[in-house]
Amino acid sequence: MLRIHELKDNIVFHQHDGRWLRTNVVRDYFKAVCKRANLPVLSPHALRHSHAVHLLEAGANIKYVSERLGHASVKITADTYLHVTKKIEDDALALYERYVQK
Known part of the structure; x- marks a missing residue:
């Protein structure tokens, strides 16, 4: 079983305590970043x-x-x-x- 610090090292989008971010949070944030950068809005x-x-x-x-x-x-x-x-x-x-x- 992976420990939190081991899991955190393998996750791209995670909370400070190593838990996964919910998919919709990542998607919404990525969408906002694309818009701010004037890039096409893509999914993560x-x-x-x-x-x-x-x-x-x-x-x-x-x-x-x-x-x-x-x-x-x-x-x-x-x-x-x-x-x-x-x-x-x-x-x-x-x-x-x-x-x-x-």
């Missing part, structure tokens, strides 16, 4: 998606990303986050180009 979950895609674009192992996100399988991670971005496509083509030029 959008940060998770961006983080996962950035890790994959950077070349992180999909097994690592899957475990980091707490997915039950790599397939869930791949189906959700491994869409072909322009960077992933460009990197794959560059790898292939280097391979065939050997």
Whole structure:
């Protein structure tokens, strides 16, 4: 069983005593911050998606990303986050180009 200080270290949005913040509190605060910064209003979950895609674009192992996100399988991670971005496509083509030029 995790102790409060251990739990607090693994939670992004928490109260001073380590307990979870309610989802609606986080969502409302995030919405206000987006508006103040003149950014599109997104859900905090959008940060998770961006983080996962950035890790994959950077070349992180999909097994690592899957475990980091707490997915039950790599397939869930791949189906959700491994869409072909322009960077992933460009990197794959560059790898292939280097391979065939050997």
